[in-house]
Amino acid sequence: MSANTSLYSIDAILILDSDKNRIFTKYYKSPHENTENDLITNPKKQKQFEADLFKKTFKQNSDIILFESHTIVYKEYSDFIVYIIGGLSENEILLYNVLQGLTGAFEIILDSQLDKRSLLESYDMVVIAIDETVDDGIILETDSSAIAARVTNPPTEDVGNIKIDLSEKGFLNAFNFAKKNIAERLQQGF
C-alpha cells in the first residue's frame, strides 16, 4: 500500500444539521481535471452517502469512522455535525487536525456560539473560513487562529447615497461649498 503523495487529501467537507439537512456540502475535485467519480458528479449518490453516513455517526460520539472507502473524522455539536472526508489510507490525525483547525476557527469567528442558528446567521464568515482551510481538496491551513485571522468581518453598515461628514473639517467643507455657490448665484442673479 503506497501512500498518496499528492496534495489533494480532502475529498469533501460536510456540515449537516441534526435532521441530516445540508448546511454546507462541498465535494472537492481538482479544478482543471475531469473526474468520473460518482460521489463528486452524482448528486443522488451524494445524498445517499450523506444519509448513510449520518445514520452511522449521529449520536455515536466516536470522532472517527471508516466508511465506504473513506476515512472520516467528525465532530458533533448540539444541532449540527462537521465531517472531514479523506481517503482510506489518509493519515487520520492529518484529517483530524483539519477538523480541529476549522471548528476552532468557527469558535473564534462565531464568538463561541456554536449552534446551527449562528452558523446560518454568519454564513458568509463560515464559508470563507472553510475556503481558507481547504482549497479544492488541498489543505491551506490547520491552525485555527490563522484561519480565523483570514476571515473578514462583514461590513459594518451601508453608506447611503449622500455622504455626510460630521467632523469639523466636514463642516468647513460644506460651508465653503455653500459660500462659493451662494457667491456665484449672487453674482449671476443680480
Next chain:
Amino acid sequence: MSTHSYKKNDDADSSVLPDKMSVYQECLQACNASPIQPKKCRKLLSKLLRLFYSGETFPKTESTSLFFSISKLFHNNDPSLRQIAYLAIKELCSVSDDILMITASIMKDIQNGDNIYKPNAVRTLSRVLDGSTINSAERLYKNCIVDSNQSISSSALVSSYHLLPISKDIVKRWINEIQESIVANKSFQTSSYTTHETNNYNRIPNSTYIYQYHALSLLYQFKSNDKMSLIKMIQQLNERKTLNNSLAQIQMIRFIEKLIIDDSKILVNNQLWPLFINWLNNKSDMVELEACKLILFNANKFNSEQQLHAITTLQSLLSVPRTVTRFSAVRILNKFAIKDSDKVSVCNLELERLINDSNRSISTYAITTLLKTGNIETVDRLIKSISSFMDEISDEFKIIVIDAIRTLSLKFPLKYKSMLKFLNSILRDEGGFNFKNSIVEAIFDIIKFIPESKPIALEMLCEFIEDCEFTELSVRILHLLGNEGPKSENPSTYVRYIYNRVVLENSIVRSSAIIALSKFALINDENLTKSIKILLERSLKDIDDEVRDRTILSLKLLNNNDNLKDAKNYLLPNYKYSLPILEKELSKYVNNNDKSSFKESFNINLIPKISDEEYKAFELKEKLSGKLNEIEKESEINNDENKRDDKNNNGKDSSNSNNNSNNSDDELIVSDITKYTLLQQQYQSELSQLPEINEYGTLLHSSNKFELTEKETEFVVYAIKHIFSKHIVIEYNIENTLDEIILENVNINMEIDNEEYIEQFSLPIERLEPNSKGKIYLSISRPENDNEEDNYIMANIVNSLSYISKDLDSEEGDEGFADEYQIEDLLITPGDFIIPTFTNDFTKEWDELSIENSSVFNLGNENSVNLQETINKLIKNFSMMPIENSEIISSGKNNHTLKLFGKSILNKKIACTVKFAVSSKSVMMKLIVRGEEEVLVEERSNTIE
C-alpha cells in the same frame, strides 16, 4: 411563491433554503446598483453560496449573468465584500462562459490590491486561466510565490499545483522560486478587517510554515522521477532541520516510502535511519504515526530492531486521550499483526485496556489484534472477556469478532471446546442473517479442519436448525449433515433431526433434507437404509415438484441394489469443480455470438476438478493466511476509489478491512492454484491459435515471466517458456518504448549451448509501432531419450534481437537500417519442468520421498542480502509452491526454513527444504531436495538461479 414560505426565508434560523429565483434577481439588482452597498451585497452573496453549497445549480446562461454581475462588485474596494466576491466567482467559474473576461481585474488586484484579499485573488486566478493564457500570469505567480506573506505564497503555490494538469512545463519555469520558498522565512500577517473578539489564548502564530508543505509537494511533482536529486533534497532539508511544519514532514515520509517501494535496492541504511528516529519521537503524533505506518507496512525493508522501535512508539500512542490517535495506532498494529503477530504482543497490555474503549471501532480492532497475538494460554481468558461485551456491540462488529475467533480456532485446534461453547452461546442470541451466517460459517470451518470437534459441533447445528429462521442457513447445515453425519459413529441420531425438517419446513429446506437423508442410506447399514427408504416414500406425494423429483431420483438410485456406485457418484461425488472457472466457461458458452456453437452441449470436462483432499488442504491454507489478502484488498480499494460499487454496500461497515468475510470466501478461492490454472489455460488457448504450435499437443507447463532487459531501456523484453512433451516454445514479449522509431521484421537470434536442443523455427513480428507490444514465438525441440528422466537437460540460451529500424516520419521508400540489440541470456532450468503443487502434509510427503540430494550456498554478507526477497525469488525460479506459510519470515530469527513442493511434468513429486542461517559474517543457505526422479533432484539441488 406563497407569503408563508416567503416569510420563512427571512428567518435565518429556518433550515428552508432561500428561494433560488429571488436570490438570483436580488443579486443581479444589488450588483448593478450604484453605488454598491457592501453590507447588503455580502449578505446576498452568502445566500447565493448557501444555495451552491446545498447542491443547487443554475443553468449556464444564468450562471454567466451572475458571474458578470458579481464582477461589477470590483468597483467597490471594501475588502470584506471583495473576499466573498472571490469565493462566489470561484464557485461560478466551472459553470459559466467567457470567464476569461475577468482576468485583468483579478491581476490588478494581485498587483495593487489589499493584502487581505490578495490570496483569494491568486487562488481565483488559477480557476480562470487556461492553457493558453497562463503565460501572461507567469510573472505574477513568481512574485507571489516569493512573497514574504505566507498566505500569499501558499495561495500561489497551491494555485500552481492546481494548474499542473494543464501546464506542467510552464509551472516548471518557476521551480527556482518554489525551491527557494521551502527554506525562506515567511510570516503570517493580520489585518484590521479580520480582528475578531477573541479570547486571549487564541494567539495568532507568527508563522505556521504551511507553505513548506505546499512548496515541497509541488517540487516533488518535478523531481519524482529523478531519484538522486530527490534523495539529495531530502537529506539537505533534514540536515538543516528546515522543515517546521508537520504536514511537510509527513509529505517527506511519503516521498521516502515511494522511493523504497519503487526501488528495491534502496535499503534503509545508516544515512536514512536517523531521520526515522527523529520522526518516531516527533512532537506531533501525526508524524509519528506516518513514520510507523511506513516502517511496519514495508517491514521487509527494516530490520526487527527498527520495527520494534516503531511498535514502541505505537504502544505509547495507544493510551493517549485523543480518540483519533488511538484509532490510528491500533489500526496500524492490527494490520501489522496479520503478518507478524509476535512483535505486536508487547502491546498486549495496552490492547486489553482498549477492549472497553468507548469507540467501538477501536475496541474491535483491539480484540482482533489480541486474537492474532494471543497464545494458547491466553485464549480462554480472551474469550471470556469478549463474551462479556458481545451484547453491547452491533452486528457488524460481532461479525468481525467471530471472524477473528474462526481464525484463532484453526490456529489452536486444541481449544475447540471453548470456542464452540462461545459460538454456541452467541448463536442463540438475537441477530440478523449476516451475523448468524458468520457463526455457522465458523462452526463449519471448525468441523472441517478439527475432526475431533465433529460430534459436539454437529449436535449444536442440529439443535440450531430446529428453530432456524433463515432458509439458506438450514439448507447449508442440512447439506453438511448429509456429508458428515453418515461418517459419524452414530448416524441414526441425525436422521431424526433431518426428518423433522422434512415434516415441518418449507419446500426449499425439504428438498435439501431429502438429499441429506438419502446420503445416510449409502452406508452399509441395512436397517437404516430400509427406514430411510420408508421415510423417503412418504415424500413421494409432496406438493412441491422439486421435493418430489429429488425423492424419486434418490429412491430410484437406492433401489438399484446391485450397484450402489451410481448412487454414490450422484449423491456423494468425491470431487468438486473449480467454481470460478466453471462460471467463466459457462458465461463464455452462453454469450457466444456464433449460434452454431450451441449445437454441441457444454463440455463439463473442460472444468478442472479438484479432489476433496486438495480442496480442503488448499482451503485451510487460505483460511489461515487469508487475512493477508485483505491487505491487498484494502489497497486495491485505495488504488481504485472509483470502484465504490455494490460491494461496498454489502460491506457497509466502519471497519471494512475486516468484515468482508462473507464475500471474501468466494474471492479467496480464486487464488494461487486457480490463478495458475487460469493462466495456463490462457497460454494454451493463445498458443493453440498458431497452427505450427497447435500440433505439439497439450501444454505441460509454462514458466513465470523472466525479464531479459531492464525496465527502462528502449526495448523491454521478457520471456515465458512453454514446455510441451517434445518441444519448448519460448514466447518473447517485446515492447518498443521509443516514440519515433518503427521496428520491422523483429526476430530473435539465439544460440543454445546444448546440442541436444535443436532450434526449429521462429515466428517474427512484422512491424512494431512506437509504444506498442508484440510477441515472437521460438520453437526448440526437446531431446528424445528413451528414459524420459534424461530429458531434463539444462541449457543456456544467448539471445539478441534483430530488426530493421525506421524513423516514424521517414519517407515511404526508406528501407531503414538493420540493427541488433543484445538482451540477456535465458536459462532452461529445473524449474521449467516443475509445476507448483499443494500438499496438506508436507512432512509425510517428505518422509516418503527416497532420492535425496543437498548442497550449501553462501549468499554473502548479512547487510547485502534481503532474505524475504531471496525467498520470493527462489519460489519464482524454482516454480514450486511454498507450504505451511513458510514463505513468510517470522520475526527476529536468525534462521528460517522454507518448504517447497511441486510435481514434475511427468507427474512425479519433488520437495525442497531450504534452510537459511544468518550469522554476523554471512548468510548461508542449505538446500535439500527430495523427489522421485534422480536427474531432476540432482539438477535442482546443484543450481540456484
